[in-house]
Amino acid sequence: MQPIYGKDTARDIKYNVKLEIARWNGRGITPRMAVVLASSDPASLVYVQSKKRTAESLGLGLEVFDLGAEVSQRELEQTLHRLSDSAEFQGVMLEFPLAPHLDPEKALSRIAAHKDVEGLSPANLSLIATGREKDAILAPTPHACILLAETQGPLIGKRVAVIGPGRTVGRPLISMLINRGATVTVVTEHTREVQTTLKDCEVIFVCVGRHGLLRKAAITEGQIVIDAGINVINDGLKGDADPEIYPLLKAYSPVPGGVGVVTSALIFQNFVRALELQAQEALTGGQA
Amino acid sequence: MQPIYGKDTARDIKYNVKLEIARWNGRGITPRMAVVLASSDPASLVYVQSKKRTAESLGLGLEVFDLGAEVSQRELEQTLHRLSDSAEFQGVMLEFPLAPHLDPEKALSRIAAHKDVEGLSPANLSLIATGREKDAILAPTPHACILLAETQGPLIGKRVAVIGPGRTVGRPLISMLINRGATVTVVTEHTREVQTTLKDCEVIFVCVGRHGLLRKAAITEGQIVIDAGINVINDGLKGDADPEIYPLLKAYSPVPGGVGVVTSALIFQNFVRALELQAQEALTGGQA
Structure with a gap:
C-alpha cells in the first residue's frame, strides 16, 4: 500500500519551467497567461489566486479576466477569441466550472490550439484522439494520471481500466493510454459486475468526481x-477512492497530494509548450 | 452462426436519403457533393465511380476533383478549403488513401465541419469524443459497425471489445460505444492473452485491416x-475475421455484404445531415 505522491514529479516539472521562462526573461520578455473566469464559484477564485502565485514564482505573468456569472455566451466567446489573437498573451485558459447558462464546448472552440494550456480545445483533443500527441498540448489532469501511473512501470501491454469517461479527464485519458499501448477497459455507470470487469486490470484510473465511489x-x-x-x-x-481500499492495493495516489499537485505543475509546462509552438509558427509563417 | 447482412439497413437509409433529396429537387435545387482524389490508387477510382452512380440514383450531383498523385500538400489543402467555402457544394469528401507524401490530418482539418460527410475533421471527431454526437456528423464506417451490432440488441451495459484503435474506424468507434453506455475494452498489437481479454465480451469489433487476424x-x-x-x-x-470462426459465433457481419454496404449508404445520409446543418446555420447567421 505504497502512496504515490505527486510532489517530486511536480517539483521537477516546475524546475524545468522556471529554466525555460528564465531564458525568455533574460531577453527582456515576460511571457503572460490569461485566465478567464465566468462563474460565481468561490473555489475558482481561490484556485486562480493560487495559480497567480505559482506563475509569479516561475517568472511569468498571469492576468485574470473575471467576466462574472452573468456574462453572455457571445461575450465569453469574443473574449476568448480576442485573447487568442492578442500578441500580449501566449497562453489562454478558461477556469471551470462555468455559470450554468454557458456552453463550455463552444467556448473552448474559441481558444487557439497553440495557446490552449489546458489542452481541451477540439483541435488538441482530436490530435490526442488520433494518436498525434507530439503535435498536441496535453490536458494536464489525464497527463498527470499517466505520469503517476508510469512511476510504477511502463504502461505498454498492461491491462488498465478507466472509470468515468468524462469530457475533461476520462476521455482524453483513454486516448493517451491507447497511445501508450495499454489494453484499456472503460467502465461507466452502466457497467455490470464491476469487480469482474476490473479483475484483470493492473492499474485502475478513477475520474468520476464522487467521493467513496471506488x-x-x-x-x-x-x-x-x-x-x-x-x-x-x-x-x-x-x-473518488474510499480510503478503506488502500490496505488492499499495491500502490495508490492520495487525494490531496497526488494527481492534483502534478496537474497544477503541468499547466505551466503546457505554457512553455505553447511558447514553443508559437515560436515555430512564427518561423514557418503560420504553416506549422 | 447467423450472418448480419447490411443490405436491408442500407436500403432503408438510401430510401430516406432519396426522399430528403427529392424535397430539394422539388424546389429546383440539385445539392452537390465534391469528392477529391489525391493518389494514383486504382481502387479509389473504382470506388468514386460507384459513389457517383449511387449519388445520381439518389438525385444529387457528385463532382470528382482528381488532383493526381503529384499534387502538393498546399494545393490539396487549398482545394479542400475552397470547396468548403464554395456555395456550389454542400458536401466535401477526401478519398483515401492519399499519395504517401501528403499529410491526411492537415488535409482533413481544411474541410469545414458542416460539409464533412465522412465525419473525420477534428471538429467532428472532437464532438464524438466528448459525447456530443447530436451536433456531429458521424464517420460512416464506425457508425455502420454500431448499426449492425444494434440489430442484435442495444449496446447499453454490454461488454464489447474493439480490436485496432485506428484513426478512421477504431478511435471514433470507441467513442461511439462509450456514448451508448457499452463497457469497452480496446485491444491493440501490444495486448497480451487476447482470448482472456476478449472472453467476457458479447460483441467484438475488429478493424485492423489484416485478413485472417481474428x-x-x-x-x-x-x-x-x-x-x-x-x-x-x-x-x-x-x-479481418478468418471464416473458420463463423461456426463458433452467435452472429457475424460478413465481408463483403456487411459493414461496407452500410458505410456506402451512410455517406449519403451524412450529406443530408450536412444540408440540414447548413440550413440551420443560414437561419441563425452562422452562430449555430
Whole structure:
C-alpha cells in the first residue's frame, strides 16, 4: 500500500519551467497567461489566486479576466477569441466550472490550439484522439494520471481500466493510454459486475468526481489505483477512492497530494509548450 | 452462426436519403457533393465511380476533383478549403488513401465541419469524443459497425471489445460505444492473452485491416463479431475475421455484404445531415 505522491514529479516539472521562462526573461520578455473566469464559484477564485502565485514564482505573468456569472455566451466567446489573437498573451485558459447558462464546448472552440494550456480545445483533443500527441498540448489532469501511473512501470501491454469517461479527464485519458499501448477497459455507470470487469486490470484510473465511489467490493488485491477525483467535503479535499481500499492495493495516489499537485505543475509546462509552438509558427509563417 | 447482412439497413437509409433529396429537387435545387482524389490508387477510382452512380440514383450531383498523385500538400489543402467555402457544394469528401507524401490530418482539418460527410475533421471527431454526437456528423464506417451490432440488441451495459484503435474506424468507434453506455475494452498489437481479454465480451469489433487476424484461438463460443476489415485479396474482398470462426459465433457481419454496404449508404445520409446543418446555420447567421 505504497502512496504515490505527486510532489517530486511536480517539483521537477516546475524546475524545468522556471529554466525555460528564465531564458525568455533574460531577453527582456515576460511571457503572460490569461485566465478567464465566468462563474460565481468561490473555489475558482481561490484556485486562480493560487495559480497567480505559482506563475509569479516561475517568472511569468498571469492576468485574470473575471467576466462574472452573468456574462453572455457571445461575450465569453469574443473574449476568448480576442485573447487568442492578442500578441500580449501566449497562453489562454478558461477556469471551470462555468455559470450554468454557458456552453463550455463552444467556448473552448474559441481558444487557439497553440495557446490552449489546458489542452481541451477540439483541435488538441482530436490530435490526442488520433494518436498525434507530439503535435498536441496535453490536458494536464489525464497527463498527470499517466505520469503517476508510469512511476510504477511502463504502461505498454498492461491491462488498465478507466472509470468515468468524462469530457475533461476520462476521455482524453483513454486516448493517451491507447497511445501508450495499454489494453484499456472503460467502465461507466452502466457497467455490470464491476469487480469482474476490473479483475484483470493492473492499474485502475478513477475520474468520476464522487467521493467513496471506488470501494472494497470493486477491488482485487494488489491493484494500483490512480485517483483523479477532487471532491470538496466538509473536512477538506477527498478523492473518488474510499480510503478503506488502500490496505488492499499495491500502490495508490492520495487525494490531496497526488494527481492534483502534478496537474497544477503541468499547466505551466503546457505554457512553455505553447511558447514553443508559437515560436515555430512564427518561423514557418503560420504553416506549422 | 447467423450472418448480419447490411443490405436491408442500407436500403432503408438510401430510401430516406432519396426522399430528403427529392424535397430539394422539388424546389429546383440539385445539392452537390465534391469528392477529391489525391493518389494514383486504382481502387479509389473504382470506388468514386460507384459513389457517383449511387449519388445520381439518389438525385444529387457528385463532382470528382482528381488532383493526381503529384499534387502538393498546399494545393490539396487549398482545394479542400475552397470547396468548403464554395456555395456550389454542400458536401466535401477526401478519398483515401492519399499519395504517401501528403499529410491526411492537415488535409482533413481544411474541410469545414458542416460539409464533412465522412465525419473525420477534428471538429467532428472532437464532438464524438466528448459525447456530443447530436451536433456531429458521424464517420460512416464506425457508425455502420454500431448499426449492425444494434440489430442484435442495444449496446447499453454490454461488454464489447474493439480490436485496432485506428484513426478512421477504431478511435471514433470507441467513442461511439462509450456514448451508448457499452463497457469497452480496446485491444491493440501490444495486448497480451487476447482470448482472456476478449472472453467476457458479447460483441467484438475488429478493424485492423489484416485478413485472417481474428482466429479461433481468440474467440469464445457464442460471441458476435462485427468485421470492419476490407482487404483486397487475389480472389476478392475479405474481412479481418478468418471464416473458420463463423461456426463458433452467435452472429457475424460478413465481408463483403456487411459493414461496407452500410458505410456506402451512410455517406449519403451524412450529406443530408450536412444540408440540414447548413440550413440551420443560414437561419441563425452562422452562430449555430
